[in-house]
Amino acid sequence: MTERETKTAKRFNCLTLAESIERELLKLPDVVGAEFDLDGMEYDQFIILTKYDIPGNIPILDYFRRRRELVNNVISLMSRKGFYKTEDRIEDCGRLFYFVFHKAKG
Numbered sequence: 001m002t003e004r005e006t007k008t009a010k011r012f013n014c015l016t017l018a019e020s021i022e023r024e025l026l027k028l029p030d031v032v033g034a035e036f037d038l039d040g041m042e043y044d045q046f047i048i049l050t051k052y053d054i055p056g057n058i059p060i061l062d063y064f065r066r067r068r069e070l071v072n073n074v075i076s077l078m079s080r081k082g083f084y085k086t087e088d089r090i091e092d093c094g095r096l097f098y099f100v101f102h103k104a105k106g
Contacts, residue, residue, distance in 0.1 A: 005036045012041035021048070021081055028073045030054050030066055044103035046083055050074055051096050067092075074099060 001009070001022060009015040018036055025034045025048070033051035040047055054066045074097070075085050083101035091098035 001036065005038060008038040008041070009036075012038060014038065014041055014046075017081065021046075021077070024077055025050060025074065028070065028077070030070050031074075040100075045086070046078070046101045046103070048074070048078075048099045048101070049093075049096050050099065053095065071097065 001018060005018065006015065009018040018038065022034050022036075025031050030052045031050055032053045035049040035051070037047035037049070050070070052067075052070055054063055054070075056063070058066075071090060078085070078099070078101045082104050084104055086100045086102050088100040
């Protein structure tokens with residue numbers, strides 16, 4: 001996590017959670033990095049930019065299967081951490097997925 005991400009996580013008392021999410025994200029297949037926008041934690045939003053590296057020279061069906069699995073793995077991980085995916089579209093910024101999650105109440 002960057003210094004800014006760490007400061008923001010401390011401000012919203014979610015540093016341990018963010019560090020745990022980062023560790024688990026980096027264990028997922030094809031994930032090579034993660035960035036967080038935690039300013040939305042004021043509203044219980046957790047934004048993740050998940051960097052990925054899926055070779056472009058594999059068969060096209062395998063490429064899209066791996067992308068789909070990566071997205072599903074991130075959503076599943078965040079669900080286990082108490083977050084659900086918002087209605088915001090998952091943006092593919094070319095080697096980077098942009099996810100918006102919201103803290104589940106209860």
